[in-house]
Amino acid sequence: MTESAQAVREFKMPDVGEGLTEAEILKWYVQPGDTVTDGQVVCEVETAKAAVELPIPFDGTVRELRFAEGTTVDVGQVIISVATGGGGAPAPEPEAAPAEAPAAEAESAEPKGRQPVLVGYGVSESSTKRRARRSANEAPAEQAPAPEAPAPAPAPSAAAPVANGTPVSGAGRPLAKPPVRKLAKDLGVDLATVVPTGEGGVVTREDVHAAAAPQTPAEAAPAPAPQPQAAPAPQAAAPAPDARETRIPVKGVRKATAQAMVGSAFTAPHVTEFVTVDVTRTMKLVEKMKADKDLAGVRINPLLMVARALLVAIRRHPDVNAAWDEANQEIVRKHYVNLGIAAATPRGLIVPNIKDAQAKTLPELAAALGELVSTAREGRTSPADMQGGTVTITNVGVFGVDTGTPILNPGESAILAFGAVKWQPWVHKGKVKPRQVTTLALSFDHRLVDGELGSKVLADVAAVLEQPKRLLTWT
Numbered sequence: 001m002t003e004s005a006q007a008v009r010e011f012k013m014p015d016v017g018e019g020l021t022e023a024e025i026l027k028w029y030v031q032p033g034d035t036v037t038d039g040q041v042v043c044e045v046e047t048a049k050a051a052v053e054l055p056i057p058f059d060g061t062v063r064e065l066r067f068a069e070g071t072t073v074d075v076g077q078v079i080i081s082v083a084t085g086g087g088g089a090p091a092p093e094p095e096a097a098p099a100e101a102p103a104a105e106a107e108s109a110e111p112k113g114r115q116p117v118l119v120g121y122g123v124s125e126s127s128t129k130r131r132a133r134r135s136a137n138e139a140p141a142e143q144a145p146a147p148e149a150p151a152p153a154p155a156p157s158a159a160a161p162v163a164n165g166t167p168v169s170g171a172g173r174p175l176a177k178p179p180v181r182k183l184a185k186d187l188g189v190d191l192a193t194v195v196p197t198g199e200g201g202v203v204t205r206e207d208v209h210a211a212a213a214p215q216t217p218a219e220a221a222p223a224p225a226p227q228p229q230a231a232p233a234p235q236a237a238a239p240a241p242d243a244r245e246t247r248i249p250v251k252g253v254r255k256a257t258a259q260a261m262v263g264s265a266f267t268a269p270h271v272t273e274f275v276t277v278d279v280t281r282t283m284k285l286v287e288k289m290k291a292d293k294d295l296a297g298v299r300i301n302p303l304l305m306v307a308r309a310l311l312v313a314i315r316r317h318p319d320v321n322a323a324w325d326e327a328n329q330e331i332v333r334k335h336y337v338n339l340g341i342a343a344a345t346p347r348g349l350i351v352p353n354i355k356d357a358q359a360k361t362l363p364e365l366a367a368a369l370g371e372l373v374s375t376a377r378e379g380r381t382s383p384a385d386m387q388g389g390t391v392t393i394t395n396v397g398v399f400g401v402d403t404g405t406p407i408l409n410p411g412e413s414a415i416l417a418f419g420a421v422k423w424q425p426w427v428h429k430g431k432v433k434p435r436q437v438t439t440l441a442l443s444f445d446h447r448l449v450d451g452e453l454g455s456k457v458l459a460d461v462a463a464v465l466e467q468p469k470r471l472l473t474w475t
Contacts, residue, residue, distance in 0.1 A: 007085070008063060010078040011056050013045070015212075023047045024072045024252055025079065034062045039205075042080060045073075046252045046347070050386070051379045057205065060084040072251060176203040187212045188384030253348030264410045268324070269446040272405040273454055277462040278426055280436045285468050298363045299370040303341075303395050306418045307365060309464035310393060311337060311358055312474055313457045320457050321390050322413050324447050331448045340392035340409055341369065343376035351409050352381045353389040393418060403439040413449055416461065417441040438465075 013023060023045040030042045041053045042062075060082035067073050174191040176184070180203055184191050187208060194211045196203040250258065282305050289300045314321050314337055323332045339357035343350055352375070354360070354368045375381050392409045397420035406415045419439040426435035442458040464470045 007083070009058055009060065009082050009084050011042070011054075011080045011082065012078050013073045013075050014054070015075050022072050022074050023052075025067055025069055026051060027069055028065060030062050030065075030080075032062050032064060036060060036062060036082060047256075047383070050350070050381050050383055051347070052383075056080070056082065057209070058082065058084060174203055175201055180205055180208060184208045184211075186382045186384060188382075188387060253345075253350060257349050260410050261407050264408050267410075268408050270405075270408065270443050271446045271449075271451065271454060272441055272443040273451075273458050274403060274439060274441045275458055275462045276437060276439045277466050278428070278435045279421060279438050279465045282465045282468045283421065283436045295363065298366045300366060302397075302421060303393070303418065304362070304366050304369060305465065305468065306395075306416070306461070307339060307341075307357070307369065307393060308362060308471060309461045310391070310416055311339070312464055312471060313460035314391065315358065316460055316474065317453060317457050320414055320444070320449055320453055322448050323390070323411055324413075324445060334390045337391065338389045340389035340412065340415075341372055341376075342392060342394035342406075342409075342415075343373055343381075345377050345379060347379055350376055350381060350386060351389060351392055352376055352385040353392075355388070391415065397421060397438065403441045405441060406443050408443060408445060412445075414442060414444040414454070414457070416458075417443075440465075 026044045026046050028043045030036060030040075036042060036056050037059050038057060039055045042056045044051055044053050046052075063081045063083045066077070066079050066081070073079060174194065175196065175198075176191055181191065183205060184194070184203075189208055189211045191203055191208075194203050194207050197207055198204040279302070283302065286300055286302055286305060289295050289298075318335075319333065321334045321337055323334065325332050336356050337358040338353040338355050340351045340353040343352065352372050354365070354372060357365060357368070360368060372381075372385070375385075389409055389412055391412055392406075392415040394404075394406050394415060395418045396404050396406075397418050400420050402422075403419040404417050406417045408415050417440065419441070421436050421438045423434050424437040425432050426437055427433075428435055440458060440462060442454060442461075444454045444457075460474075464474070
């Protein structure tokens with residue numbers, strides 16, 4: 001009876017909340033035989049857009065790692081099994097303890113009933129032991145003696161209720177511990193929409209897990225246990241010294257970027273316009289602000305000024321900040337600006353965005369921009385930071401490139417390319433003088449942005465960079 005006395009729980013690859021179906025295991029932090037605790041990070045996986053650390057939601061001893069590092073795993077597949085050491089019937093004679101048999105069966109059946117439901121936290125197969133006992137008490141006692149064939153359907157009380165995006169009734173700030181608040185932020189879950197199940201109305205980790213769960217009917221069908229697949233993932237063979245070609249598997253960020261760019265290029269009719277502008281005054285202003293003691297610690301650079309200029313242009317022409325809803329045949333005008341910044345990282349191109357950028361002061365925008373770029377380069381950008389963008393800036397000038405014809409980030413209306421700032425001969429006040437000049441390129445979705453509107457937006461960005469005092473005079 002040792003096997004039944006030691007419950008084995010399985011941790012499945014979670015749904016990362018971006019509509020993705022797979023992730024690659026980058027690194028295991030545990031090995032078979034290691035002891036793990038609730039919330040401990042057991043591995044790091046790479047989705048199409050971010051590297052995510054996966055904490056395990058229960059205690060126990062690692063029994064098996066189902067996949068090796070470098071393996072791409074489908075969402076819903078078991079990646080690790082853990083012996084929790086307390087799930088079976090304590091005695092071989094069930095009639096000696098009839099009251100305990102239903103609880104034992106519920107605990108052993110519970111892990112098979114829940115599916116992967118959250119970003120970066122794996123399967124929340126039972127919310128708490130208290131809930132498991134409650135669901136067991138609802139079952140008739142005569143159904144207990146069948147441990148080898150537990151009922152797969154969980155009791156209604158075993159799953160935390162979800163508000164489906166609607167704020168939960170009740171006044172005040174939702175009650176939750178700091179780690180739970182951080183988890184909700186990482187998953188893009190609004191705590192106000194989560195139904196709390198903890199004592200005193202406290203939102204628990206399991207509640208956030210349930211709120212992040214995809215609402216699909218497939219939840220009732222557990223993924224079949226994979227065949228023994230712990231062998232190392234097949235890797236591209238090392239090329240011979242005289243090889244003329246090397247084949248590199250397309251996965252992770254590169255795969256997602258390719259799919260997104262193809263989808264965007266062949267869905268949204270792109271138009272790109274260009275303007276070359278004298279930005280000497282803006283560059284002088286940047287140097288003055290860097291020397292200003294009141295702005296000490298604020299990261300001032302030309303990209304910050306371009307971002308502010310684009311926000312001014314959007315405020316003057318709000319129709320450009322929109323999205324095309326193909327399903328409903330509607331243009332959705334956004335009353336907020338989530339400003340995306342294309343960031344080149346060691347893992348590929350990602351586009352995190354600054355939420356509500358239009359409401360930020362210059363120092364706040366500078367701080368958000370600096371944090372966004374540094375987090376992206378470290379590979380720690382969360383999925384929530386890459387969702388909901390409205391317009392994007394790509395700074396190709398850092399590579400010495402004059403400009404380009406950028407492709408829209410899917411779901412956005414426009415993208416501005418900021419080229420290299422170079423000294424060039426320029427007619428200034430009737431004389432040819434060396435001036436600092438750059439070229440801007442604006443690509444936009446011609447379904448919702450006409451040529452006139454796109455031209456006005458680009459002209460306004462250029463005008464602000466040419467005369468930065470317009471940041472104060474234009475409203």
